[in-house]
Amino acid sequence: MKTQSQIKQTSFHPTRGFIYNYQKLVKDTVIPYQYEVLNDRAEDAPKSHVIQNFINAANVLRGKDKGDGFYGMVFQDSDAGKWLEAVAYSLSIFPDEKMEANADALIDLMAAAQDANGYLDTYFIIENQEKRWTNLLEAHELYCAGHLLEGACAYYEATGKRKFLDVMTKYVEHIYDVFINEKKEGYPGHPEIELALLKLYELTGNEHALALAEHFINVRGVDPFYYEKEVKSRDWIVWGSDATNHRYQQSHEPVRDFKEATGHAVRAVYLYTAMAHLASRTNDAELLAACKRLWKNITECQMYITGGIGSTVHGEAFSVNYDLPNDTAYAETCASIGLMFFASKMLENEIDGKYGDVMEQAFYNTVLAGMELDGKRFFYVNPLESIPGIAEETATRKHDLTRRPGWYACACCPPNAARLISSFGKYAYGENASTAFCHMFAAGTVDFENGLHVECSTEYPYDFTVNYEVTGHNTLAIRIPAWSKNTTIRINGLACTLPLEKGYLYLPVEGKASVTIELDSTPRIMYPSAKVPALTGYGCVMRGPLVYCFEGVDNDNDVLSLKLRNDAPITVLEEGSMLPSMVAKHRISDAKLKEQLCGATKLRVPATRITVSEALYSDEAPTSVNCDAIAIPYYTWCNREKSQMRVWLPLH
C-alpha cells in the first residue's frame, strides 16, 4: 500500500493564485484582526479576555492579585494556541517582524502563566486550582493543551524558536505524570490533544508524547461509564453536559470497534485524525480498519455535498445516516477543517484519490464559506439553503444565520480557518522516500525532501490547467480528481495516456520534466442518492471542486420558484470573472470587488421558473417558462445584500 510521510510546511512557497490570495488575506486581515480580538481591542467583537487571562494567571502564580479574574469560555486559552499556530504558518510564507514580535510577547506571557509543575490552563490557575483534572467531560483542559501544543510545534517549525515548544513539552510531561505515572483514569471530553501529541512526536521524537496519545486513544470507550462516574465524583459542572449519552461522547465502545461517526462532529474528526495518524505510525491494522469504516460512513452516508459534516445543531453533531437537511444544517466550519485533517492522515496510511477529493470538497466549499471574502466576518454554521424570513427567525433555525457575524464568544472557527488556510501546503503536498505527492493544486514552489523540486502554476479552481515544472530524480504523483471525466496529460508538451492508480498519476522524473494537466472544466449537474429524504427530486451544480449555489440577488430575488433543467448545457460566464492571480492586488479594500465576488466565475444554468401561486395549495399545475438561472460558487454566498440561497433545486 502506497503511503506518504508528511512534508514540512517550509517547503511550500505560494506564488500567486487562489491559495496565495487567501493566505495573503489571512496574513493581512484575519491574523491582525484576531490579535486585536485577543487583546479586547476589536470594536465589534465580544470581549475575548484571552491575553488578560494569561496576565491574570501569571499574577496569581506570583502571589499577586488575580485582577478581574478569568473571563470567557472554559476553553478560552485555545484561541491563543490557534492564533499562534496561524501566525507560525503565515510567518513561514510571509515574514513579518511585527507579527512575530507580538507572537513572542504572547509566548512570554504564556510561559509566565505556567505553573511550576508544568500545568498551564488559565481557567484553573486563576480561580479553580483544586478542580484540575476533575472534569474531563466538560472542562477542556486537554483540549486547550492540545491547541497550545499544536501552536508550539508550528511556531518552532516556522521560527526555530524553542521557548513555546519547551513550555509545552514541560506541560506534556506533567500530563504524562498525571495520566501515566499516577494512572489517573479518563480520556479527553473534547479530543484534540491526541493529534497534537502525535505532531510533537513527529517533530521531536518525544516518546512520552507518543505513549500519551496512544494511551488516550486506547482507553477511550473501554470503560464507557467513565464520564458518569466522573460526574458523581465531583461537585461542580461547567454546563452540566449529559454524561450518559455515550455515543455522543464517542465513548460507547473502544475506538477500534467504531462502526460509524457519532456525536460532536469536530471532536469526532479530531479523534479520527489522531487514530489515523497513530495507525500509520504503529502499523495498527485494527485501528486503520476502524478509520476506514469511519471514513466510509462519513463520506458515503453523512456528508453534505459541500463537504460539511455534523448535520444537527443539537450537540453540533452527526445525526444518523442520510439525515442531511439543507435548511437546518449545522455543518460547522471547524468540522470540515477536521475532516481535512482526517483525510490528510488517511493519506499517510494509503494513497487514494478519494481523500484528496474530499479535502477539496471540504476546503473549497464549507471551509471557505466560513469566511466573508474580505476576511472580516465568519460563519460557524453553513446551511445549504437560507430563506430570509425563515432562516434565523424560527426556533429550529436560530443557528442558521443570514449574515456572517464579526466574531463569536465561542470563536473556534475563525482562527481554525486561519490556521488551515495558512498551512494549505501541508495538505496539498506530501512525500515518502520514493515519491512526491501532489494531493491538491496550489501554485507555488515545492521543495520535497526526497529531492524533487516542483514549480506549480495554476489558476485553479477557476482555470483547469495545472503545470508542474519538475527537477530531480524521483517519482511525481499527481492526484487527478474523480470528477475530472476528461483529463489531458501532457509531458514535455506531448499528450499522453497514462493509467491512474487509485486516482493518482505516477510519473518517474529523471532530471527534468514539464507536466501539464488539463482537467475537465465542464460544469456538471449532481444528483443525490434517493436515500437522502431532504434531496429527493433535486439536483445541484458543480464545476471542478466548487459546488455552486443560487442567490436571490442574481435571480430576481426568488430562487424558490426555480427548477433545474438538465437538457441543455451550462454556460461558464467569463464576463466579470477574473483569474485568481488578478484578484490579489484589489483584495480586501475594494468593496466593489467584493460585490463582484472577487471575480469568481459565475455560471448560467438552464432552468425553468414556475408561477408562484398565491394559494398555498392548488390543483392547477403551475405553468413554467424556461429561463437562465445564475449560479455562484457556494463559498461566495452571503457577500452581497441578504437574499434567498439554495444549493439544491428541484429538477424540472
Place this chain on the structure above:
Amino acid sequence: MKTQSQIKQTSFHPTRGFIYNYQKLVKDTVIPYQYEVLNDRAEDAPKSHVIQNFINAANVLRGKDKGDGFYGMVFQDSDAGKWLEAVAYSLSIFPDEKMEANADALIDLMAAAQDANGYLDTYFIIENQEKRWTNLLEAHELYCAGHLLEGACAYYEATGKRKFLDVMTKYVEHIYDVFINEKKEGYPGHPEIELALLKLYELTGNEHALALAEHFINVRGVDPFYYEKEVKSRDWIVWGSDATNHRYQQSHEPVRDFKEATGHAVRAVYLYTAMAHLASRTNDAELLAACKRLWKNITECQMYITGGIGSTVHGEAFSVNYDLPNDTAYAETCASIGLMFFASKMLENEIDGKYGDVMEQAFYNTVLAGMELDGKRFFYVNPLESIPGIAEETATRKHDLTRRPGWYACACCPPNAARLISSFGKYAYGENASTAFCHMFAAGTVDFENGLHVECSTEYPYDFTVNYEVTGHNTLAIRIPAWSKNTTIRINGLACTLPLEKGYLYLPVEGKASVTIELDSTPRIMYPSAKVPALTGYGCVMRGPLVYCFEGVDNDNDVLSLKLRNDAPITVLEEGSMLPSMVAKHRISDAKLKEQLCGATKLRVPATRITVSEALYSDEAPTSVNCDAIAIPYYTWCNREKSQMRVWLPLH
C-alpha cells in the same frame, strides 16, 4: 352577510356510514378505555390519577388526609372535563346506562371536591391552597375550569341533569368575583375558558359568563407585560415558562390588533374561536376583522395540506409564514380540532364555503390520523413524512413517533378527538331562522329548529353521492366543496344548474324535496405554492377531502425513490375497498380489517421509480422506470407494520 346560529346536538342522529362508524368506535372503545385510564386501571397507560385527585381533594375539603396527594400534570383535571363532554355527546347518540352512571358518579365526586366558595381545581385544593390565581401563565386553572365547564354544558344538554352545570355555574360566579368584582389583573395562560363561557351563555343566558369571556378577550395583550410582572410577584413556578415571549403568549398586542397567528397553536385557535363567537354575538366588527385576518393567515400561509397547524415542536407552536416542514412537523391533533372550532364559529359570522372546506381538511386528515383505526392508540404529532431510522431517532425529530402510543402523560389529544368525533353533528349542521345549513356531509337524521327535517344518506368520503330527503318550509343550504370541480345537482331526480353563493347551494323547500349532490370523485394532484421551501418541486394526491399518502408497505418498502407523474390518470382501486356502511360490523375486533385499513379506498398513482445510487452524490442522472404507486388515505397511515410514509412526492 348570511350567518347561522348553532344547532343543538340532539337534533342529529347518525344512521350508518363513515361518521357513524367513528362515533360508534368512540362509544365502544375510546370512551370506555379512557375511563379505565382516569381510574388508573388501564394496563399500558401511564398513571393518570385524575379520579383519585378529585377524591383526595374532596377529603382535604372535609378536613381529612390528602391521601397520596395530587399527581399528574397541573392541568390533569381537564381530562375529566373532556371525558365527560365526550360521554355527553355520545349519550345523546347512543344511550348507555352504565356509561351515564359512571359519569354521574364522577360528577358527584367533582361536586364533593368543590370548595365552599365555588373554587374547583384539585392541584390547588390538595396541596397549594395559597397559590390560587397567582400563576395564570402556567398553572392552567382557567383552562381546567373551561374544560369542566364545556363538559357541564354538554352533559346538561345531553341528559337534562343539572348537577354538573350547577357546580360549574357556581365556579364561574367565583371566577367572576375574582376577576371582575375584585379586579384581579391578568388573562388565561392557555385560552379555553373564553369559549366555554360563551357556550354557557348560549345555553343558559348567563350574563356573567358573557361578561367574563368578553373581559378575558378584551384585556388580553393590553398590558403585554402582565406575565412578566406575575413572574416577579410570585416565588413558585410550574415549568418556568418564558414570560417575555409575548408573541408566543399571544399577548403581544390587544387581540383586535392581531395580524397573524402566533404562539402555541392550540391556545391560539381556542382563543380565536372565542373571539369569533363573541364577535357574532356582539356584532363587533373590529373583532371580526381580526378573526378574518387570522383565518386568512392560518389557511393561506401556515397550514399543512392535511389541515395541520403549528408546524414547530418548539412550544407546539406556529412558526413563520410558509415554514411547513414535512418531517419535523408538529401539527398537533388538538390544534386541528381547535381549527375546526374556529371555522365553526366563523360560520356564525358569515356563511362561506371556505370554512367548511377547512373543517373537512382538518377532520378527515389530521384529526382522524390522530387515532389508530381501532381507537386504541393515538398520535399527538402528525408529520407528513416519516422515514424510520431518521424519524423519532434524531434530536430534531424525537417528537415524530413512528407508532401511535397507547396513551400520553399529557393526554390532551385522545379525549379531545373523542369529544370532537362524538359531536360531529354540531359542526356538520347549523341553522338560522330562515335557513338550514349542511356544512359537512354526515349521514343521519337532522331536525332543524327552524322546521326543516332532513334525512341525509351518503357513504362519503368514499362515495361522492349525498342524498337529502327534506320536508318542511324553509331554505336548505348545502356547502359544495371548492375541490368539487364537476358537481351534479339533482332535485327530485332532475339535474339542474344552480349558482353557488360563496360555496353554498341555496334551495327553498316547500313541503318536500329530494336533493342529490354528486360531487367530483376524480383524484387530483395538488401543487404547493413556490413560497413553501419544503415543498418546491413536489406534488401530492387528494380525492375529495382526503389527502393521500404513500407507505412503504404498499410500495416495495421504498417511497423515497418514487416520483409522481401527472401525465396519466389516477385509478381508484375498488378492490378491497368497502363502503363506510359495511365497515361497522367488522370494526375494532377484526385485526384483518385493520390490516385492510377498514376498507379505505386506495389509489393507483402513476409514478416513476428512480434507481437508488449507492454513491451519496453522483454526476450520473438516475434512470427511472414508470411504475404504479399505491396511495392510501393519510388518516390511515401507520396502521400496519412500520414503514416509510410520504404525503408529498417529487414531481417527475
